[in-house]
Amino acid sequence: MSDLFAARTQMALSLGFHIVFAEIGIAMPLMMVLAEWTWRRTGDDVYLRLAKRWAKGSAILFAVGAVSGTVLSFELGLLWPRFMQFAGPIIGLPFSLEGFAFFTEAIFLGIYLYGWDRISPRAHLTAGLLVAASGAASAVFVVMVNAWMNTPTGVSMSGGRVVRIDPIAGMLNPSSFPQGLHMLLAAYAATGLAVAGIHAAILLRKPDARFHRRALVLALVVGVPAAILQPISGDVAARAVAIWQPVKLAALEGQFDTERGAPLRVGGWPDAGAARTRFAIEIPRGLSLLAFHDPDAEVRGLTAFARENWPPVRPVHVAFQIMVGLGTIMAVVSLWAVVVAARKRDLATQRWLLRALAVVTPFGFIATEAGWTVTEVGRQPWTVQGILRTADAVTPMPGLVVPMLTFALLYLGLGAIVVALILGMVRETM
Amino acid sequence: MSGFFASIGLAEVVAGIMVLALNAYVLMGGADYGGGLWDLLAGGPRRDQQRELITRSIAPIWEANHVWLIVVVVMLFTAFPVAFSTLGIILHIPITLMLIGIVLRGSAFVFRSYGSRAASPRRRWGIAFAGASGVTPVLLGMIVGAIASGDVATAASRIGAASFRQVFISPWLAPFPIAVGLLALALFAYLAAIYLALEAKDDALREDFRRRALASAGAVAVVAAVALFVSRTAAPRVTFGLVSARWSWVLHLCTATTAVTAFVALLRRNYRLARLAAAAQASLILWGWAVSQFPFIIPMTLSIRQASAPEVTLVLLLVGLAGGALILIPSLRYLLRTFAGRAAETRAEGGAEEEDGGPPTR
Numbered sequence: 001m002s003d004l005f006a007a008r009t010q011m012a013l014s015l016g017f018h019i020v021f022a023e024i025g026i027a028m029p030l031m032m033v034l035a036e037w038t039w040r041r042t043g044d045d046v047y048l049r050l051a052k053r054w055a056k057g058s059a060i061l062f063a064v065g066a067v068s069g070t071v072l073s074f075e076l077g078l079l080w081p082r083f084m085q086f087a088g089p090i091i092g093l094p095f096s097l098e099g100f101a102f103f104t105e106a107i108f109l110g111i112y113l114y115g116w117d118r119i120s121p122r123a124h125l126t127a128g129l130l131v132a133a134s135g136a137a138s139a140v141f142v143v144m145v146n147a148w149m150n151t152p153t154g155v156s157m158s159g160g161r162v163v164r165i166d167p168i169a170g171m172l173n174p175s176s177f178p179q180g181l182h183m184l185l186a187a188y189a190a191t192g193l194a195v196a197g198i199h200a201a202i203l204l205r206k207p208d209a210r211f212h213r214r215a216l217v218l219a220l221v222v223g224v225p226a227a228i229l230q231p232i233s234g235d236v237a238a239r240a241v242a243i244w245q246p247v248k249l250a251a252l253e254g255q256f257d258t259e260r261g262a263p264l265r266v267g268g269w270p271d272a273g274a275a276r277t278r279f280a281i282e283i284p285r286g287l288s289l290l291a292f293h294d295p296d297a298e299v300r301g302l303t304a305f306a307r308e309n310w311p312p313v314r315p316v317h318v319a320f321q322i323m324v325g326l327g328t329i330m331a332v333v334s335l336w337a338v339v340v341a342a343r344k345r346d347l348a349t350q351r352w353l354l355r356a357l358a359v360v361t362p363f364g365f366i367a368t369e370a371g372w373t374v375t376e377v378g379r380q381p382w383t384v385q386g387i388l389r390t391a392d393a394v395t396p397m398p399g400l401v402v403p404m405l406t407f408a409l410l411y412l413g414l415g416a417i418v419v420a421l422i423l424g425m426v427r428e429t430m
Numbered sequence: 431m432s433g434f435f436a437s438i439g440l441a442e443v444v445a446g447i448m449v450l451a452l453n454a455y456v457l458m459g460g461a462d463y464g465g466g467l468w469d470l471l472a473g474g475p476r477r478d479q480q481r482e483l484i485t486r487s488i489a490p491i492w493e494a495n496h497v498w499l500i501v502v503v504v505m506l507f508t509a510f511p512v513a514f515s516t517l518g519i520i521l522h523i524p525i526t527l528m529l530i531g532i533v534l535r536g537s538a539f540v541f542r543s544y545g546s547r548a549a550s551p552r553r554r555w556g557i558a559f560a561g562a563s564g565v566t567p568v569l570l571g572m573i574v575g576a577i578a579s580g581d582v583a584t585a586a587s588r589i590g591a592a593s594f595r596q597v598f599i600s601p602w603l604a605p606f607p608i609a610v611g612l613l614a615l616a617l618f619a620y621l622a623a624i625y626l627a628l629e630a631k632d633d634a635l636r637e638d639f640r641r642r643a644l645a646s647a648g649a650v651a652v653v654a655a656v657a658l659f660v661s662r663t664a665a666p667r668v669t670f671g672l673v674s675a676r677w678s679w680v681l682h683l684c685t686a687t688t689a690v691t692a693f694v695a696l697l698r699r700n701y702r703l704a705r706l707a708a709a710a711q712a713s714l715i716l717w718g719w720a721v722s723q724f725p726f727i728i729p730m731t732l733s734i735r736q737a738s739a740p741e742v743t744l745v746l747l748l749v750g751l752a753g754g755a756l757i758l759i760p761s762l763r764y765l766l767r768t769f770a771g772r773a774a775e776t777r778a779e780g781g782a783e784e785e786d787g788g789p790p791t792r
Contacts, residue, residue: 059543064537067496067537089509089739092743093747095504102500103501104758106497110769403522
């Protein structure tokens with residue numbers, strides 16, 4: 001295994017591990033605050049127990065998210081020192097803001113978890129709200145950094161050297177808004193529907209459990225709106241990619257030829273050697289319509305670009321299909337829940353809906369991993385699109401396979417322990 | 431001294447704030463590691479009470495304390511990207527080991543607090559938490575020692591020309607960095623013992639930690655002397671800064687005064703004064719290092735100014751830090767006020783001793 005590949009694998013593992021905890025860290029506090037607020041309003045003690053349960057889950061997952069996030073901030077320098085040497089002064093600003101948001105989150109989570117009987121009800125609820133808000137803010141800030149890597153603005157180069165930087169322009173790059181929105185909605189949709197799915201599975205066995213009925217509804221309140229809005233934000237994000245990263249768009253759609261009225265490919269298996277995508281269901285003019293909102297728009301295919309600037313087409317296209325497929329299923333199940341609720345039916349008695357929710361439990365997280373694969377692998381061979389190649393960013397230290405395997409084992413072990421702990425907690429409520 | 435002040439520009443101000451953030455990490459995060467070490471070394475008739483006090487003191491605040499380290503790292507790569515990249519390359523191995531320590535410490539701590547209530551898994555997590563708490567500060571100190579020794583800069587100039595060992599191992603696996611690593615551990619243990627003595631409600635428990643504080647004060651003195659001795663050959667720049675510079679006697683006088691004050695205060699059971707003096711002592715040791723290698727960020731080749739990001743970045747960073755501080759300082763004060771001195775009563779709702787773990791109401 002080459003050092004470059006080992007470094008990329010370690011970075012992918014670290015991000016892939018962290019993002020699950022980060023998503024839960026964004027959405028779970030909102031759910032716990034919602035539960036506490038409902039308890040204070042209704043006086044129904046089930047909501048208090050729910051708030052404490054979710055707070056307990058948040059505590060474990062936030063801690064693992066915090067330490068794995070620390071690893072990432074150092075790994076930027078351990079694996080990609082030349083990237084940071086170039087990019088640090090530009091992307092440091094959103095990172096600093098993220099740092100403060102994270103600080104606020106950690107402080108008020110401590111207050112929330114341990115302050116139930118030390119501060120007033122209003123202060124306690126406010127602390128929880130601050131945790132939820134700062135979690136969302138830190139996600140937005142840190143995604144700005146990734147957005148800048150996709151569409152680097154605020155940097156003027158001359159002869160391969162940086163001559164002027166504008167960190168504010170870097171923060172406000174064209175991908176910041178679409179990516180930030182997409183990530184936030186993903187966090188609420190994935191976490192909300194995952195929690196709803198767990199309680200739905202329990203309700204299938206114990207339809208009368210009050211605790212789980214309340215939990216299901218609150219989790220859906222967080223997950224459903226996000227899951228329904230997510231396809232719209234996905235459209236916004238894809239159009240930004242179409243404008244700013246045409247190679248990535250071509251790769252994720254498996255589009256090799258430049259054509260007007262390009263079809264939308266559902267599924268399919270790209271073959272970069274033969275420059276075509278096989279076995280896809282093609283919807284005529286679909287891609288032109290979606291990417292540019294014009295059925296006759298020209299879509300540039302991969303062959304319009306130099307071969308050395310192509311990302312690995314197959315994983316990007318397949319990951320994109322997985323993300324869109326799972327996201328669509330989540331939106332449909334969410335709409336179903338809305339229809340049931342609108343007809344004033346009891347959600348907990350709709351066994352087919354409960355089954356669907358139970359099946360959908362992991363979908364949001366899988367879709368998130370797939371989505372980050374699209375973003376990150378789709379930007380290759382660049383670390384900073386058009387400016388810095390990944391091969392030029394990697395550390396000169398040899399033997400990178402060793403830290404990669406070390407972190408792989410560490411995360412595998414931690415992941416297994418966290419899953420066991422959460423399952424244990426769920427079992428306690430049954 | 432006038433030359434010193436004339437050499438202060440924007441980059442030096444940012445570097446100073448970075449050391450200030452590191453100082454906060456030492457005083458707050460450092461003590462959490464020290465607490466973990468005392469968990470490992472808990473013993474005597476009140477072993478369980480000692481562990482309980484440690485857990486309850488750390489639990490609500492350790493995550494916030496940990497963020498100081500992130501602030502330092504973010505400031506480093508934003509304002510001094512060349513320094514960050516050099517450290518990331520040369521000190522890859524100790525930094526990676528430290529990160530593993532950080533991950534294990536944090537996860538084991540929450541797994542113990544929130545996981546199974548059975549004794550044997552709790553004890554296992556306890557050992558992982560305490561062991562990682564002991565190893566991580568040593569690695570942190572070794573990283574600082576390697577920077578101060580000047581060997582990082584030398585190694586960076588020999589990438590590709592010298593052996594793997596010479597470039598990636600020798601700079602940190604050497605007597606001086608190891609001595610600094612042990613000094614960090616002793617200091618963190620010292621701070622933690624004093625804080626815990628102050629937190630303890632029970633007199634016997636307080637005496638346990640007072641004895642530990644006195645012992646670790648001795649350890650700090652011994653390790654500091656060893657480090658200074660080793661530095662004569664291994665880190666001549668630090669020795670020069672610490673021993674020969676004109677201002678150094680002021681620093682030494684202050685450090686010695688705080689050390690003696692803390693020790694006497696401990697003997698006389700004046701814990702508040704002991705805490706203040708020990709915190710000042712730890713801070714002065716840190717600043718002694720920082721000032722001794724001034725104006726270098728990585729001695730002896732990379733100065734703060736050479737490593738600095740463009741001015742626009744420094745200005746924005748300072749504005750961001752000021753804005754952040756406006757939110758942070760009142761929030762931190764609120765956190766500490768809510769939990770200070772009440773560790774004995776602190777109990778996580780929904781935590782290990784949760785009362786509503788029974789069957790749910792249906």
